[in-house]
Amino acid sequence: MMYHGKILCVDDDTNVLSALRRTLEVAGFEVVTASSGKDALTILEKEICDVAILDYMMTEMNGIELIKKIKENCYEVEPLIVTGYSDISLVVEAIKEGAFDYILKPYNEELLISTINKVLKYKRLLYENRILQNQLSEKHKFENLIGSSPEMKRIFSIIEKVKDSNNNVLIHGESGTGKEQIAKAIHYSGNRKDELFIPVDCTAINPNVIESELFGHVKGAFTGAHQTKEGLLKSAGKGTIFLDEIAEIHPNIQAKLLRAIQEMVIKPVGSNKIEKIEARILAATNKDIYEAIEKGEFRKDLFYRLNVVSIKVPPLREHKEDISLLVDHFIKKYGTDEKEIKGITPEAMNVIMAYHWPGNIRQLENCIERAFVLGTGEHIDVKDLPEEITSKKIEKKSGINTLREIEREHIIKTILHFKGNKKRAAETLGIKRSTLYHRIKEYNIDI
Structure with a gap:
């Protein structure tokens, strides 16, 4: 299987670099070249490369010295050391310093591409493993x-x-x-x-x-x-x-x-x-x-x-019997050694149960998280809940709604009717969309 990637080729022989570039580009790789270790480090500072093919015998900085620099700077590139010598001690030293593998000169094109693909496959598996670990955690x-x-x-x-x-x-x-x-x-x-x-x-x-x-x-x-x-x-x-x-x-x-x-x-x-x-x-x-x-x-x-x-x-308003379970779940989720909340007061739960939750479970979770941040007691109380939720309690107490309360409720119902489409809601309400956004902000509508 062919893997795509960017390959950095480093050699002080320009003819070798040109030949390498042709071979690798024909194979489908993106190639950048450097004629010295110093130039290679400059490239790695600016670009992300997957594999670096490094000639061992270079003046100023040889291949193993360059590997050391790569590792010191934590560049996410896997080095392959190239040598014309079948000196096992040199290969061992290179791998000890961080080379993924080695390649002998003169190049065998099939073996070269196979080795690069092996490195790219390893990097892909490493990346996938990180994602899986994060997801499973x-x-x-x-x-x-x-x-x-x-x-x-x-x-x-x-x-x-x-x-x-x-x-x-x-x-x-x-x-x-x-x-x-x-x-x-x-x-x-x-x-x-x-x-x-x-x-x-x-x-x-x-x-x-x-x-x-x-x-x-x-x-x-x-x-x-x-x-x-x-x-x-x-x-x-x-x-x-x-x-x-x-x-x-x-x-x-x-x-x-x-x-x-x-x-x-x-x-x-x-x-x-x-x-x-x-x-x-x-x-x-x-x-x-x-x-x-x-x-x-x-x-x-x-x-x-x-x-x-x-x-x-x-929507949450259609299975409100699950709200108490969700509240308990979020209390456990956000509880820490520094901030532990044991539960919620009956009064606060009554307010939560009476609310229609236009933002559904996500809004309920945000509500509980907010209570952890702003609350001071061992139990979540009414004062720890957002105003748009507690305002529903005020309506029930008074028996008669104010014009502002009636307008707020009508806006909420209209937006919900159009499933969040504020353009259509504004048209139905007979107001400009900018006016609707102003009312949403004014009435603290979270929808």
Whole structure:
């Protein structure tokens, strides 16, 4: 298997450097060259290289001395020492100082490329292992999905059925309902748990580069493509790629994504070569996907491909019986030796239960985290809760709402009705969008 990477070649013989460059570029590598150890260090200070091929016999600074400098400066490049001598003691010294392997002159092109690929494979495995360790340390399994309501039990049942399959899953739900946690539960409880889980926030990627991010690109494919880059669909390997807010992807990219899902192949930007992919695809959206299809914003055929299994996540206001379990979970999560909170007062819990939670579980978690930061007692009390939550209690006490309270509630209901679309909410309310944002700020609406 060929791995792409940037190779730094260091030799004080310009003819050798030219020959090396030709060989490696034909093999598909990006190559930079340096005619001395000093020049090599200057390059490594500015650029990230994957492999450094270092000639041992150089004036001023030999290959082993250069390896020492590389290690002292903690450059993330793996050195290969090149020598025309079959001196085992020299090879041992080079490897002792940090060389990954050695190459004998004259070069055997096949062996040279094979050795470079071995280094790149090692670096990729090291990178994947770091990602896996970070992900596994977060313990994203069923224990991070909290609930005993019928709605949550239904979701647990679906996860159990699909976790070991290769079927695509589309998760529907408002922002903050825990769609990514469900995707992680599917991945980490299934037979792909030892592979990569790569989340992709489709709203956070510049629309101009999302094709490159998903499918990759080859060097020179567009301005700024200085080196070949592997796409996320390929990088996921046999793991899972989670496309969050997939309805935000441009229709042109949707067509290419459809082909990738149907045929399990991709074509990087600027390339004529087809590459096979093996990742499982999970996706999520907070939009009314049927409405998006009717408007021509989302492809119907892509929807059918993604929606093999559908999981509808209810908003928190529709399974309030899970709130006490979630509060206990977040209290345990944020508790530390320096700041321990034993629980929550009945009064505070009553206020929390009465609130409608437009931001769902994410907003509830932020509320509990805020109480840890600002609270002073052993129990979370009403005074430790945000004003937008405690204001609901004031309404119930007074019996009659003020005009400001009525306007605030009406704005919240209108925004929720349009699933967070503030442009449509403003049009319905008969006000400018700038006025709506002013009211949201004025009334401290967290939605």
